[in-house]
Structures are given as structure tokens and as C-alpha cells.
Amino acid sequence: MEHIIIIGGVAAGTKAAAKARRENADIKMTLFTNEKHMSYSACGLPFFIGGEFKDYHQLVEYTKENFEHDMNVKVHTLHECVAINPQQNSVSIKNLQTNETSEHTYTKLLIATGARPFIPEIEGKELQNVFKIRNLEDAFAIIETMKKSKKALIIGGGYIGIEMLEAFLRQGLDAKIIEKTPHIMPTLDIDVADHLKDMMLEEYPNCVITSDNVTKFIGENGVLKKAELQSGMVLDTDLALLSVGVRPNSEIAKEAGIELGVANSIKVNKHMQTNIPNIYAAGDCAEKTNIVSNQPVWVPLGSTANKEGRVAGVNLAGKDAEFEGILGSAITKFFDIKIATTGLIEKTAKDLGYDVASVVIHSKDKAGYMHDAQPICIKVIADKKTKRLLGAQGIGYGDIDKRINIIASSLSSKMTVKEYINIDITYAPPFSKAIDITTTAAYQLDKILENQT
Amino acid sequence: MEHIIIIGGVAAGTKAAAKARRENADIKMTLFTNEKHMSYSACGLPFFIGGEFKDYHQLVEYTKENFEHDMNVKVHTLHECVAINPQQNSVSIKNLQTNETSEHTYTKLLIATGARPFIPEIEGKELQNVFKIRNLEDAFAIIETMKKSKKALIIGGGYIGIEMLEAFLRQGLDAKIIEKTPHIMPTLDIDVADHLKDMMLEEYPNCVITSDNVTKFIGENGVLKKAELQSGMVLDTDLALLSVGVRPNSEIAKEAGIELGVANSIKVNKHMQTNIPNIYAAGDCAEKTNIVSNQPVWVPLGSTANKEGRVAGVNLAGKDAEFEGILGSAITKFFDIKIATTGLIEKTAKDLGYDVASVVIHSKDKAGYMHDAQPICIKVIADKKTKRLLGAQGIGYGDIDKRINIIASSLSSKMTVKEYINIDITYAPPFSKAIDITTTAAYQLDKILENQT
Numbered sequence: 001m002e003h004i005i006i007i008g009g010v011a012a013g014t015k016a017a018a019k020a021r022r023e024n025a026d027i028k029m030t031l032f033t034n035e036k037h038m039s040y041s042a043c044g045l046p047f048f049i050g051g052e053f054k055d056y057h058q059l060v061e062y063t064k065e066n067f068e069h070d071m072n073v074k075v076h077t078l079h080e081c082v083a084i085n086p087q088q089n090s091v092s093i094k095n096l097q098t099n100e101t102s103e104h105t106y107t108k109l110l111i112a113t114g115a116r117p118f119i120p121e122i123e124g125k126e127l128q129n130v131f132k133i134r135n136l137e138d139a140f141a142i143i144e145t146m147k148k149s150k151k152a153l154i155i156g157g158g159y160i161g162i163e164m165l166e167a168f169l170r171q172g173l174d175a176k177i178i179e180k181t182p183h184i185m186p187t188l189d190i191d192v193a194d195h196l197k198d199m200m201l202e203e204y205p206n207c208v209i210t211s212d213n214v215t216k217f218i219g220e221n222g223v224l225k226k227a228e229l230q231s232g233m234v235l236d237t238d239l240a241l242l243s244v245g246v247r248p249n250s251e252i253a254k255e256a257g258i259e260l261g262v263a264n265s266i267k268v269n270k271h272m273q274t275n276i277p278n279i280y281a282a283g284d285c286a287e288k289t290n291i292v293s294n295q296p297v298w299v300p301l302g303s304t305a306n307k308e309g310r311v312a313g314v315n316l317a318g319k320d321a322e323f324e325g326i327l328g329s330a331i332t333k334f335f336d337i338k339i340a341t342t343g344l345i346e347k348t349a350k351d352l353g354y355d356v357a358s359v360v361i362h363s364k365d366k367a368g369y370m371h372d373a374q375p376i377c378i379k380v381i382a383d384k385k386t387k388r389l390l391g392a393q394g395i396g397y398g399d400i401d402k403r404i405n406i407i408a409s410s411l412s413s414k415m416t417v418k419e420y421i422n423i424d425i426t427y428a429p430p431f432s433k434a435i436d437i438t439t440t441a442a443y444q445l446d447k448i449l450e451n452q453t
Numbered sequence: 454m455e456h457i458i459i460i461g462g463v464a465a466g467t468k469a470a471a472k473a474r475r476e477n478a479d480i481k482m483t484l485f486t487n488e489k490h491m492s493y494s495a496c497g498l499p500f501f502i503g504g505e506f507k508d509y510h511q512l513v514e515y516t517k518e519n520f521e522h523d524m525n526v527k528v529h530t531l532h533e534c535v536a537i538n539p540q541q542n543s544v545s546i547k548n549l550q551t552n553e554t555s556e557h558t559y560t561k562l563l564i565a566t567g568a569r570p571f572i573p574e575i576e577g578k579e580l581q582n583v584f585k586i587r588n589l590e591d592a593f594a595i596i597e598t599m600k601k602s603k604k605a606l607i608i609g610g611g612y613i614g615i616e617m618l619e620a621f622l623r624q625g626l627d628a629k630i631i632e633k634t635p636h637i638m639p640t641l642d643i644d645v646a647d648h649l650k651d652m653m654l655e656e657y658p659n660c661v662i663t664s665d666n667v668t669k670f671i672g673e674n675g676v677l678k679k680a681e682l683q684s685g686m687v688l689d690t691d692l693a694l695l696s697v698g699v700r701p702n703s704e705i706a707k708e709a710g711i712e713l714g715v716a717n718s719i720k721v722n723k724h725m726q727t728n729i730p731n732i733y734a735a736g737d738c739a740e741k742t743n744i745v746s747n748q749p750v751w752v753p754l755g756s757t758a759n760k761e762g763r764v765a766g767v768n769l770a771g772k773d774a775e776f777e778g779i780l781g782s783a784i785t786k787f788f789d790i791k792i793a794t795t796g797l798i799e800k801t802a803k804d805l806g807y808d809v810a811s812v813v814i815h816s817k818d819k820a821g822y823m824h825d826a827q828p829i830c831i832k833v834i835a836d837k838k839t840k841r842l843l844g845a846q847g848i849g850y851g852d853i854d855k856r857i858n859i860i861a862s863s864l865s866s867k868m869t870v871k872e873y874i875n876i877d878i879t880y881a882p883p884f885s886k887a888i889d890i891t892t893t894a895a896y897q898l899d900k901i902l903e904n905q906t
Contacts, residue, residue: 011887044822044882058822163881291877303880306887324875331879340879369497369511401884402855409859412876413866422777423865424744426784426793427756428616429497431854434464434759 002027004316005091005104006073007081007252008112009033010042011302012283012309014062016110019313021071027317029073030104032093034080037136038064043302045139046160049146050167056136084109084256086276108278108316111258111266112309113249115284115300120155120244124217129224130240133160142241146171149238153177153227155214156244157184159332162200164241165207166334173239176206178229180213180244187330189345191360192379192393199337199395214240246300248285261287265298270322272312280316282308289325292343292390292411293352299328327391329408336397340404343391343411346381355384357448363437365398367429374398380407380441387416387449392438399431403438417445455480457769458544458557459526460534460705461565462486463495464755465736465762467515469563472766474524480770482526483557485546487533490589491517496755498592499613502599503620509589537562537709539729561731561769564711564719565762566702568737568753573608573697577670582677583693586613595694599624602691606630606680608667609697610637612785615653617694618660619787626692629659631682633666633697640783642798644813645832645846652790652848667693699753701738714740718751723775725765733769735761742778745796745843745864746805752781780844782861789850793857796844796864799834808837810901816890818851820882827851833860833894840869840902845891852884856891870898 004020006013009031017031031038039062048059064075076093082101083092090105117132119125129145132138146152152168154161157179168175177184183193184200197208209229216228217240227235248265250258259275261267265288266281268274274281284300286308304326314321331340349356358381366373376396382389392407394400410420420442427434435443457473459466462484470484484491492515501512517528529546535554536545543558570585572578582598585591599605605621607614610632621628630637636646637653650661662682669681670693680688701718703711712728714720718741719734721727727734737753739761757779767774784793802809811834819826829849835842845860847853863873873895880887888896 041820041822041882041887043880043887044820047820047823047882052824053822291875301880302887303878307874325877327877329877329879331881331884333881333883338884342877342879367494367497367500369494369506370500371505399852399854401852401879402858405855405859405878406862408878409862409868409876410866412872413863413868415862415866419865421760422744423862424778424780424782424795425756425858425861426782426795426854427496427754428784428786429494429500430786431784431791434494434496434755 002107003105004029004108004110005106006031006110006112007091008114008283009035009038009075009077010040010114010283011305012312013110013112014039014067015306015309016112016282016313016316017073018071019310020317021073023314023317023319031073031075032079032081033077034096035135036077038062038075038077039067040136041302042135045133045136046163046167049139049142049164050170056139059136081113081252084252084279086256086279089278108280110312110316111253111279111281111285112283113252113285115246115248117242118245118247119242122214122217124219124224125242127217127219127224128222129238130217130242132242133164142239145239146173149173151175151237152239152241153214153235153237154241154243156242157208157210158186158243158245159330160243162334162339163332164243169204169207177208178212178214179208179210182211184208184210185339187328187341187345188339188393189347189379192377192395195377196337196339196395200334203335203337246284248298248300250285253281253285261298262296263298270324271315272308272323273315280312282312290344291325291327295352297326297328299326301330327408327411329404331401331404337395338397338400339395340400341391341393342404342408343389344381345391345393346379349381349390354390356390357382357384357445359441359444359448361437361441361444363440364433365396366431367433370429376400376403376437378403378437378441380438380445382417382445382449384449384452387418389415389417389420403436406438417442417449421446455560456558457482457561457563458559459484459563459565460544461567461736462488462491462528462530463493463567463736464758465765466563466565467492467520468759468762469565469735469766469769470526471524472763473770474526476767476770476772484526484528485532485534486528486530487549488588489530491515491528491530492520493589494755495588498586498589499616499620502592502595502617503623509592512589534566534705537705537732539709539732542731561733563765563769564706564732564734564738565736566705566738568699568701570695571698571700572695575667575670577672577677578695580670580672580677581675582691583670583695585695586617595692598692599626602626604628604690605692605694606667606688606690607694607696609695610661610663611639611696611698612783613696615787615792616785617696622657622660630661631665631667632661632663635664637661637663638792640781640794640798641792641846642800642832645830645848648830649790649792649848653787656788656790699737701751701753703738706734706738714751715749716751723777724768724773725761725776726768733765735765743797744778744780748805750779750781752779754783780861780864782857784854784857790848791850791853792848793853794844794846795857795861796842797834798844798846802834802843807843809843810835810837810898812894812897812901814890814894814897816893817886818849819884820886823882829853829856829890831856831890831894833891833898835870835898835902837902837905840871842868842870842873856889859891870895870902874899
């Protein structure tokens with residue numbers, strides 16, 4: 001009898017189970033997760049910590065009981081998959097409460113184990129009040145400590161770092177980011193990232209320190225008190241968050257002989273199938289394809305996990321669906337400053353061998369005479385050879401989201417710069433200039449591309 | 454010697470002159486406009502009247518003097534073109550201050566005469582304080598009267614009607630729209646338009662009356678005092694605005710033997726060229742092509758006028774550019790309610806013979822746990838035969854603009870519903886749900902399209 005086992009209960013795992021159930025009412029399904037909670041929005045954790053809402057249940061789409069009832073899937077929380085045995089079509093599952101291990105056979109398996117924060121080798125990292133942020137339990141612990149804290153350090157200036165900086169500042173903490181490299185936000189080009197840093201420092205002077213690193217956490221009675229930086233600076237702090245990147249939870253896959261790809265993520269085809277035909281992988285643990293460069297990449301994002309989970313669910317149910325790939329589209333904000341990107345950044349494109357044309361436009365998001373017109377800045381890059389758009393990054397107080405997503409759609413259809421110019425973007429003074437900033441960018445890129453010798 | 458004459462000094466005319474100058478520094482150019490001002494944002498007039506800003510100069514991009522200086526174009530304001538003489542390659546121009554008429558020869562001519570409000574045959578329409586809104590002078594007159602008014606009626610519930618309703622309400626007037634048909638906003642499907650009307654009435658009870666019409670304006674000493682409606686109702690009013698649609702200013706073109714198209718707009722090819730090769734037309738007076746249906750249409754919009762002016766300018770300068778067409782993308786707002794559309798509505802698509810699949814989704818613009826998540830509603834339609842997207846309409850308090858423009862880009866590249874699903878839209882809780890409302894719409898459309906027999 002068909003039995004689908006799903007390892008992982010957050011975005012990809014639950015979406016796959018739900019979709020497989022909709023496609024096939026009869027199939028037997030079992031979901032194991034090593035966490036206490038399931039089906040919660042991990043992307044919402046910084047906003048929960050920042051006080052956007054008080055009740056963590058708002059982050060939870062399904063409780064175990066509701067999910068079992070609605071989806072007819074047997075769910076085991078606090079059960080960790082410790083081994084996959086492809087020869088036996090079985091998984092070894094450890095009950096984290098009893099420490100007992102049991103074997104479960106599947107006809108099809110989905111690995112949706114997600115990713116985990118990378119913990120850098122810093123002396124004192126095991127001190128109390130040094131945190132990572134990945135799941136609800138992390139959030140509860142951070143909130144508990146935060147209530148008694150005055151100062152916080154965030155190690156790493158990526159998306160999570162910036163969102164957690166806002167969260168801590170909103171909660172009244174004196175918080176700052178310590179970023180090892182000279183620039184925050186490695187998913188942006190340096191010129192855009194530096195402009196962002198300037199804007200952040202205008203809002204909160206001293207909220208970002210770059211080109212420095214914590215070399216040692218210093219505690220008293222096992223509790224964090226200070227951080228020593230590479231520069232020699234010693235900062236008092238009550239709380240530290242390690243957010244220097246994530247790693248795919250792919251070890252059990254590797255040990256089972258499943259092929260890994262970029263950054264040790266699990267290699268999958270368009271059906272989310274691994275090299276072992278009845279084993280699928282989806283979400284943050286799986287490799288993706290960048291559809292602009294057609295290169296394998298590893299960009300773990302919640303929106304992708306949902307889509308991949310859906311595709312995996314259709315295939316698990318014996319039907320056919322494909323996931324084409326990603327653009328690495330991402331967005332975040334620091335208070336009113338929005339930050340978004342899609343496709344390739346200039347640096348990546350050049351590394352991949354593209355001959356890149358690029359423009360940076362500073363403008364307003366609305367007609368200049370609207371009282372709430374806000375500054376926005378957009379960088380758009382194109383390929384000199386094919387004249388195709390390659391990617392865009394935007395920051396500003398105004399609506400960046402719209403612009404980056406129009407370009408995301410255009411990247412999906414492999415538009416040239418000239419084709420972009422012809423998009424009939426909506427216009428009214430409260431929403432954009434008569435010629436939108438992205439069209440202006442395309443006009444300027446077109447000029448560069450046409451004047452090539 | 455080459456001499457370009459441009460008739461019209463608002464969006465298309467000035468954009469064409471500016472672009473032609475950038476392409477060719479030497480060419481002689483003359484611009485005639487029958488208005489006192491030039492190069493102003495007509496789309497900004499309702500916001501000026503609504504008090505968004507006080508100084509009308511903010512609407513003016515170039516004064517006559519600045520334009521002449523910067524663009525090296527001779528400009529004649531208050532000079533009306535009364536005839537085009539293609540055989541002589543000349544135009545007859547009447548100086549509106551002296552009433553003298555003179556002849557001017559061109560090598561190339563651009564007709565950018567725009568459109569004018571349609572004035573319905575209502576008894577009393579010539580009374581003082583019955584207005585139309587098209588140019589700065591209209592706005593000045595309305596503002597003058599508005600200051601002394603308590604009540605205002607707006608005849609016609611389209612884009613301008615809704616924007617002027619907001620303007621009058623913002624200025625403290627008791628204002629309402631009288632719409633002859635049962636539904637406001639003819640550019641929306643009836644189900645969407647009726648939902649919009651309900652939302653508007655929730656904000657301002659009685660601000661819209663449908664299925665009724667002003668049959669007579671009643672005055673005292675030549676000044677408007679009341680309006681008599683078809684229903685028999687008589688309403689006191691100090692001010693009335695006629696906004697029941699516009700007509701292209703194409704009469705001089707027609708008299709010159711230039712071919713007209715849809716709604717008497719001037720027929721042009723992709724180079725913005727009329728049937729007379731050295732006569733071009735651009736902006737609100739010119740016909741357009743809808744790139745979804747590939748049908749000629751007439752949709753006069755400021756954003757299109759700017760783009761067409763630019764293409765005309767390149768061609769006037771002897772180089773080559775093409776304008777592909779439009780999607781009819783448009784947006785407006787009523788206070789915080791946003792209203793946008795792109796591509797075909799269901800009604801139009803059915804009239805054109807498409808077998809239409811359609812979905813209406815009600816959702817939030819952000820993750821539900823964000824305190825400022827707002828309701829949005831989107832209707833998306835697709836062609837059952839080709840499985841391509843055909844159009845979308847959205848209304849709501851949340852960000853509709855982004856969604857409609859992602860779809861606009863997708864319509865430009867003739868995406869299928871399945872291709873739309875694969876667009877990697879940015880996601881973070883303050884900006885959308887993990888699966889954006891438009892992706893949800895595409896999933897549902899895909900299901901309909903796949904389940905066809």
C-alpha cells in the first residue's frame with residue numbers, strides 16, 4: 001500500500017502534504033518533525049519578536065491536531081529522522097521525548113528538513129543569552145531575555161540581521177549589527193548596500209558596524225556580559241544573536257547516498273526528485289535553479305519553499321508538476337526603508353561571465369507634487385550581448401516592492417530591455433511618475449546597449 | 454531645410470519635441486498650443502483641486518521660456534491650429550489673442566492635440582458653475598467656485614469622476630457622483646465595480662447615485678442652483694462637474710484627409726505615423742493597439758501619451774522607434790481605496806469572442822498577523838483556449854498597484870497561467886502572504902483550465 005512519509009513540518013513539508021491530499025484522498029501519509037510546533041511562519045519570527053503581535057498562535061497556520069484532522073495526515077512532533085535507508089525504503093525515527101528509535105517504511109519519501117543557522121566558532125558562544133533564530137522556541141527564548149535586556153548585538157548584516165535589528169530597536173533596546181565584511185547585505189551589490197547602510201545610520205546612528213567581528217563573548221556565571229571585537233573594542237551587551245547565514249539540513253540525505261549540490265543542498269530535478277527516484281526534497285534543504293543564469297544555486301526562502309512543497313505534493317500523489325526555478329527575489333525592510341532584489345546582481349553576473357550594462361536611478365515613487373512622494377533608488381542590470389534584463393535591486397522609503405516585482409515578472413519571461421520599455425505600467429500621480437523609475441532605467445540601459453561598438 | 458511643427462504642448466507634444474532635440478541637435482522645431490500653459494500634468498489636476506499642493510507651478514514641468522531655452526524649440530502659446538494643408542505641407546495657425554491667421558510650412562508635422570471632455574446635451578449646461586476639467590484654466594475656475602460652495606455634483610462615475618469626488622470631499626464639500634448607468638467605472642467588470650461602489654459608500658454614505666441622470670441644471674441669474682434628475686429628484690448644488698468621458702481632438706486631422714479609427718481617434722502605425730507619411734500623431738488624439746487582443750482601441754492616458762511622444766520624437770528626428778501598444782493599464786484611488794486594471798476585462802474579452810475563465814480572490818495584502826494588513830480583491834481572467842492571461846482588475850485598501858503591474862508585465866510577454874505561477878515574487882510578511890494573491894488566482898485559474906473537457 002502506498003505510504004508517503006514527509007520529514008519536516010514547516011513550509012515545504014506541510015504544503016506538500018496538503019497538496020498531495022487534495023490530489024489523492026486515499027493515500028496514507030505520515031509527517032515527522034523534530035520540532036514541537038509545525039506549520040508556522042518562520043519568516044514572521046522577527047515581527048513577533050518586534051512586538052507586531054503578541055500571540056504566537058498567529059504565526060501557526062495549523063496545529064498538529066488541526067492538520068491531522070483537515071489533511072488526514074498522521075503527524076509526529078518531536079520525532080527526528082536520524083537515518084534514511086533507501087535500500088529498505090525506510091526511515092529511522094527517534095522520539096525526542098523517549099529517545100526510542102523506530103523504523104518506518106515508505107513508498108515515497110519527502111525530505112523537507114529545512115536549514116539551520118550557521119554557528120561561527122566564537123569563544124563564549126555557548127554562554128547564556130547568545131542566541132540563534134530559526135524556530136518558535138528560539139523566539140520564545142529571545143523574547144524572555146529581551147524583556148530583561150538593555151543592549152543587544154546582532155552578528156551578521158543580512159536579511160535576518162536587519163529584521164532583528166528593527167525588532168530589538170522597536171522593543172527599546174540599544175541594538176547594533178556587527179558585520180565582518182565591509183558591507184551589509186551580501187545579496188546586494190556593494191554600491192546599493194552602502195547606500196542602504198547610510199540610510200540606516202541616518203535613522204539610527206551607530207546601528208551598524210562593518211569590517212569588524214566579535215572574537216569573544218565574555219560572561220559572568222555563564223551569562224553573556226560583553227563582546228570583544230577584532231578591532232579591540234569591548235561592548236557591553238545583554239543579548240547576542242548569531243545571524244551569519246544558514247546551512248541546509250542535508251546530512252541524513254548525504255549519508256543515505258543522496259546527491260548533494262551547491263552549498264551541500266540536496267540536488268533535485270524539476271519534479272523535486274532526488275537521484276533516488278522515490279525520494280523527493282523541497283524547501284530550504286533543496287538546491288534550486290536560477291532561471292536567469294540557468295545555474296544551480298542555493299537560496300533558502302519561504303516563498304520558494306511553499307511553491308516547491310506544492311510541486312512535490314503533486315508528484316508525491318502520482319501526478320505531474322514541475323518547478324521551473326527561482327530568481328532569488330527577496331524583500332525586507334528596516335522601519336520604513338524597503339530593500340528588495342530580483343535576478344542577478346552585477347557582481348554575480350560578472351562572475352558568471354556576462355558583459356553587464358548597469359544603471360542606478362534615484363527618483364521618487366510618486367509624482368513629485370504629491371506630499372507623500374518618497375525617494376527610491378533602483379539599480380537595474382542587463383546583458384550587453386542578448387540585451388536581456390538580468391536583475392534589479394531597489395532601496396528607499398517609497399514603493400520598491402512594486403518595481404522589483406514588475407522586473408521579476410519580466411525576468412521570468414526573459415524580456416529584453418526594449419521589451420521592458422513597452423510594458424504598460426499603471427500611472428496616476430499617487431502611484432508613480434508618468435514615466436516610472438523602472439522605465440527610466442530601461443531607457444538608459446537601452447541607450448547604453450544601442451551605443452555599443 | 455528640415456522644419457518640424459508640433460501641434461499641442463502637453464504630454465505627447467513636449468515629450469516628442471524634447472526627444473527629437475536629443476536625437477538631433479540641429480533640426481528646426483516649432484510648437485503651437487492653443488492653451489496658455491504648456492507641459493503640465495493634466496493627471497495632477499484633481500490632486501491640485503483637492504488641496505494636495507497649493508502652487509500650480511508644481512504641475513508645470515517647463516514654462517514656455519524654459520522649454521524654448523532648454524530644448525531650442527520655438528513655442529507659441531494661445532495659437533490654435535485651424536487647418537492642416539498636407540498638399541502644401543503647411544498648417545494654418547490662428548493667434549487667439551489677435552485672431553490673425555498665418556501659414557507655416559513643415560517638413561514633418563506632429564498632431565498632439567489631445568482630447569476634450571464630452572459635453573452632454575443637458576439643459577442649463579451653460580450656466581455659471583457648471584464645469585468640465587481638462588486643463589489648468591478649468592482647475593483655476595473650479596477652485597475659485599469651490600471656495601464659495603457647499604455642495605457639488607459630479608456627472609459621471611469614471612476615473613476623473615472618482616478623483617474629483619475625493620477632491621471635493623477633501624475640501625469639505627458635500628459632493629456626490631451621479632452615474633447614468635447602473636454601475637460606476639465602465640473600465641471594470643460589473644462585479645468588481647459594484648464591490649467598489651459598496652466600499653465607497655461605506656466611506657461616504659450617499660456619495661454615489663447610480664441609474665440616474667441630470668436632465669436639467671436650474672439656475673438663478675445665470676448661476677447654477679439646482680439639478681433635476683431623471684428620477685424626479687431635485688438636488689441643490691453650488692457646483693457641477695461634467696465628467697462623462699472625452700473625445701479626441703481629431704477634427705482638423707479629418708478635414709485634412711487623415712484617416713481616423715476607433716472613436717474618431719487618429720489612425721497611426723507603430724512609428725506613430727498617420728496615412729500621410731510626414732504627418733505623425735501621438736497622445737490622447739491617437740488610436741492605440743491593445744496588445745492582448747491585438748485590436749485597435751482608444752484609451753487616452755497620460756503614461757501612454759508620454760511614451761508615444763517619445764517614439765514620435767525619435768521618428769521625427771529621422772531615426773527609428775516603434776510603439777508596440779497598450780494594455781489599458783490604469784489606476785486611481787478614492788481616499789485609501791485603490792482601483793487598478795490591466796489588459797482585458799471579462800466583458801470585453803467575451804465580446805471579442807474569447808472563451809474566458811475568471812476568478813475573484815479576496816485576501817489580505819500582507820501576512821495576516823501584520824497589524825496593517827489590508828483587504829484586497831483581485832479578479833483575473835484567462836483564455837481557455839491558449840491558457841494565456843488576458844487581464845486583471847483589483848480594488849482594496851492594500852497594495853493593488855503591485856499586483857496589477859506584475860500581471861501587466863506578464864501580459865506584455867503573453868504569459869500563460871502556468872508561467873505566471875512560476876514567477877518568483879518577493880515575499881516577506883510586511884509585503885505579501887507567502888503565496889501572493891495573484892499566485893493564488895493563477896493556481897485557481899490553472900485548475901479551471903486543466904479541468905476543461
